[in-house]
Structure formats: C-alpha cells, structure tokens
Amino acid sequence: MKATTNERAVEVKGLTKSFGNHLALGGIDFIVEPGKTLAIFGPNGAGKTTLIKILASIMKPTAGEVFINGLDLNHNAEDIRSQIGIVSHQTFLYGNLTAYENLLFYCRMYDVADFKQRILQVVSMVGMQYRLHDRIGTLSRGMQQRLSIARCLLHKPSIVLLDEPETGLDQQATSMLWGALREDGAKKRTIIFTSHSLERGLNACDDLIILNRGKIAHRQPSMDLGLAGLKKAYQNCTGAGDENPE
Amino acid sequence: MKTLNKALVIAWKDILSETRTKEIISSVLIFAILVIVIFNFAFSGSQQTMISLAPGILWVTFAFAGVLSLNRAFIQEKDDDCLEGLMVCPVSRETIYLGKMLGSLFFMLFIEAIVLPVFALLFNVNVISLPLITITVLTTIGFVAVGTLFSALAVNTKAREMVLPILFFPIVTPIIISAVSASGLALGGESWGSITYWLGIIAAFDVIFLVVSYLVFSFVIEE
Secondary structure, eight states: OOOOGGGOSEEEEEEEEEETTEEEEEEEEEEEOTTOEEEEEOOTTSSHHHHHHHHTTSSOOSEEEEEETTEETTTOHHHHHTTEEEEOSSOOOOTTSBHHHHHHHHHHHTTOTTHHHHHHHHHHHTTOGGGTTSBGGGSOHHHHHHHHHHHHHTTOOSEEEEESTTTTOOHHHHHHHHHHHHHSSSSOOEEEEEOSOHHHHHHHOSEEEEEETTEEEEEEEGGGOOHHHHHHHHHHHHOOTTOOOO | OHHHHHHHHHHHHHHHHHHHHOHHHHHHHHHHHHHHHHHHHHOOOOHHHHHHHHHHHHHHHHHHHHHHHHHTTTHHHHHTTOHHHHHTSSSOHHHHHHHHHHHHHHHHHHHHHHHHHHHHHHHTOOOOSHHHHHHHHHHHHHHHHHHHHHHHHHTTSTTHHHHHHHHHHHHHHHHHHHHHHHHHHHHTTOOHHHHHHHHHHHHHHHHHHHHHHHHHHHHHHHO
C-alpha cells in the first residue's frame, strides 16, 4: 500500500472519531493507490461504517486528515463528493419516486451530461432497465440495491465506497455488482469496501485491513494471504474465537 | 447561481414526491380548514367584531398548519434513509437547506392560497387584497426559514412531533405578533403607510433568520 503522494487516491492520517466518551476510530492511517481495491473487515462496532461515512464526508472526523485524489477533505468536501460514489446499507432512493425519477434527481445533483443516455446505460449494467418506471417502493430489497449501484455509478466516480454492498443481493447480482464497478469506464476505479464475508472480500480486494475497536489490528496485501490465513488473522485480531466469519 | 439551481432540484424532488402521496397537502389542508370552521362556530358577532378577531384566527391557523407541514420536511428523507444520500451529493449543506426550505415554502403558500378564500367566505372579510397577500407571503418566508432548520434538528429526536413546536413557537412569536397586527390594519382598510412598520419587522425577521438558519444548518445536519 505504498505510493508517492501524487499517486495516492486515498490517504488517511491519524483519523480519529469519538461520540462522547466512545472512541469509534482511534488514529487510523492507510493509503490506497489509484485503481486498487481495499477491503475493510471487522466485527460489528469495529468502526467500518464510521470510516466509510467520514471518507464520504457524511461525518466529520474528531481529529486527523483525509486526502482524496490529493484534496484535503476538510477544505474541499464538495469537489471530493463529485469524485466519489457510495453504496451503503441504505439505498438513498426515494420510495415514492420511480427508478427513473430517482436517477434523474441524482443526475441533476451531480451535473451528469447526457443524462438520459447515462441513466439507460447504468440501469442496463445492473439489469434493471425493465423496471425503470416502477416506483422504488414496489421493488424488492435486492432490486433497490441494484438501483443503488446504478445511482452510485451515474457520475462515473473515480473512487467508490461500498459499505457492505452485498446486502440484499443474490449471487448473480453480487457478481454483477463487481462487474459493473470494474467495467464502467476505461479507467480502473479505486474501491474501498467493508464486508463481513471474508471469502468474497478476499477475492475482490488487492489489500485488506482488519479493524477492531476503532483501530487497525491487521493490514496485508491480499495476495500474501489465503482464506485460511485471513480467517486466522481475523480471529487473532478480533478475539472472535466463537464467531464464525463467512 | 449553482446553489440556487441545485436547491431548485431538491425542491422539485420534494414537490414531485408530494404529488404522489399528497401527505402534506391533504392532511395540513384538512387541518387548517377544520380549525377555521371551529373558530367560525366559536365566534359570532358584528362585522366589526369579526374584523378584529380575524387576524388572530388566521395566524393561529397558519401557525399550527405550518408546524404540521414543516414537521414533514425531513421526515421523508429520514423514512427513506435518503438524508445521507443528499449529504454525499456535491453541494454544500446550505444548498440542502435552501432546497428543503423552497419545497416547504411552496407547500405552505399552496395551502394558504386555498385556505384564504375559505376564510374569506366563512368570516365574510376581504382577505384577498394586496397588503394581506404581501403580509402572508413575507410571514410565511420567516416561518419556513426557522421551521426548516428546526425540522432538521427535530427529525433525529424520538418525540419529533413535540420537539418542533416547542422549539419553533417561541422563536416565531415576534413574527406572529407582527403578522397579526399588520393583518388587522390591512383588514381595517388602513393605508400601506400604516402597515409598513409591521412589514419592516417581518422583513427584518425574514432576513435575520434566513441568514442565521442558512449558516448554522451544516452544524445541525452533521452532528
């Protein structure tokens, strides 16, 4: 995970976040090179979602610095937001509006040029072109999650943040998710994702970190670690002797 | 200009969503008309008495209806888990405030445009006049400026329906007093000159609370 400053897609230095007396993140440091995929593993409450929310500028850190594509998140949040896409537990889609209206809304917010064509392109990527004019509230959780991926890709972000993106997706849709994220556009995307599935996470990433109680307990390039090794490292880091990560 | 464009996009989204559910318009409209009907039964008297009571009744109705409407401003974002979706868009927090405020302003003005003729009919007073419409629009801007901020604050609390009125009414009391006084003068057929004093207070309230709410909104929404 080493890179020179101008090669870094994401650089996090001493990132700390506390909620009252509770320390959610305690001095996190990591670097992600452009085009690389970083997986973040950890048990519930480890700080994964908090980290993603800070990177997405939804939440402000208590201390520390975040640089996205060389821009300081504290001073360039709006510019940074135009360069990132996020898929979360929540779909960020309005239940009363149709899929098309939702995507149109986000196209306008992100100043997407040629939006009609782009909407058709992204819904085709996620296989939802036949439900484009249905209200979100009438779609299944998995379908909504597919549209959430389409929403995330609308503005061709160079960095994608995924917080347990496979929520509600079946096997086929999970494969489609990674395909869509990697195939859309000529340039390879930088991806940071959290997952509870060690196997799927390991297959998708270049580098990985294991978070525990707000701190990085383990970091390693994925190629240096098999699934058995990752499971062992996970259990050592989290003390989850009786926990069975997938 | 970009801020206004994006704010209008957010307002468009809220209006489009409301056209599907009609949650705000139908419930608030029914509430406002019921209040007017109840007051109409409760008070009777000469035309002069009605003119002196009408401003108070009108603004009590608008104030309570306004709280109901403003309560919904962020509930849809919360219910659909979309507030964070807005927050990751490449716009400032202030733009989100402006967009939500414009949406709420549209709903309030729409409701008032229907309620005013009903009020005129039941109380037999001439409320469809330029001075009264000016007072109504200016006061509603102040209402919505404060209400949108407090609605964002209240939406994360458990007793949000209670929290908003408790925060909202003490702050908007000066503008309600000014609106009642100005409306009384307008209904009494007074000239623009005598209303200007109260209009000045209402306009000052609008400017102060629009600027303050616009500036502090990011703190409210982020933590």
